[in-house]
Amino acid sequence: MTDYGWELSTAVVLFHEAIARRLGLNAAEHKALGLIMRAGPLPTGALAPQLGVGVSAVTGIVDRLEQAGYVRREPDPSDRRRVLVTADPSRAPDLTGIFADLSREMNAFMSRYDERQMATVVDYIENTVRVLRSQTARLTEQGRSAAGPPA
Numbered sequence: 018m019t020d021y022g023w024e025l026s027t028a029v030v031l032f033h034e035a036i037a038r039r040l041g042l043n044a045a046e047h048k049a050l051g052l053i054m055r056a057g058p059l060p061t062g063a064l065a066p067q068l069g070v071g072v073s074a075v076t077g078i079v080d081r082l083e084q085a086g087y088v089r090r091e092p093d094p095s096d097r098r099r100v101l102v103t104a105d106p107s108r109a110p111d112l113t114g115i116f117a118d119l120s121r122e123m124n125a126f127m128s129r130y131d132e133r134q135m136a137t138v139v140d141y142i143e144n145t146v147r148v149l150r151s152q153t154a155r156l157t158e159q160g161r162s163a164a165g166p167p168a
Contacts, residue, residue: 022145032119040110041085045070049078050087054109058091058101069153 030044037047045068052067053059064075079102082088086108093099130138 036112036115039115040087042081042087045074046078046081046085049075050082050104050110053082053088053102054104057088058103060093060099060101064102066154069157071157 033044033047037044040047040050042050049064049068052064061075061079062072064079065072068075068078070078079088079090082102083090086105087110088102088104090100091103093101127135127138
């Protein structure tokens, strides 16, 4: 029997890697840019738990996004000690076509499912996301513990 979970996760990662390469980024940078574009402006520290990496890794990601011209750092108007990361709307990539094609193909095959079947699919996806987030947090915490206290 095929391991569908492995195939699905690999396909998703490779899809996002292909988008990232088109933008001159890696997948983590692409995902960070997506978060900033949807939920920004954000402090760097707010990105770390959403990406499942440490704050120092996010700093490097934001540095590369800034060098590519996709984001900029701005002072937080409510707390001058903080810096917010904001997507540069004039440089933000237009991925409308890519995601429109994906959405069209996904909707075409999903229209075959009845309401009960779709409820099962949604349940599977929601629980998969929950498990993946939990496992990501566990692995991230284990990685921090294994690294020991900062010197």
